Amino acid sequence: MKIYCLCGRIVDLDRASAEMKFRLRKGAECAICRNSRISREIDEIETCFNGSAAESD
Numbered sequence: 054m055k056i057y058c059l060c061g062r063i064v065d066l067d068r069a070s071a072e073m074k075f076r077l078r079k080g081a082e083c084a085i086c087r088n089s090r091i092s093r094e095i096d097e098i099e100t101c102f103n104g105s106a107a108e109s110d
């Protein structure tokens with residue numbers, strides 16, 4: 054089953070995963086979007102961590 058990611062890339066999902074995403078009302082996410090989301094989350098955590106470390110310096 055092929056679904057478009059928000060970025061326009063085609064995500065290839067098997068039927069069960071596609072139905073689960075629809076049920077959870079989650080959009081399909083291609084590998085590139087997933088990776089960038091994960092790295093953005095890591096950046097946010099590190100910024101938070103570094104920010105509080107810098108303040109105490």
Ligand SMILES: [Zn+2]
Nearest residue numbers: 058060083086
């Ligand atoms: Zn994408």
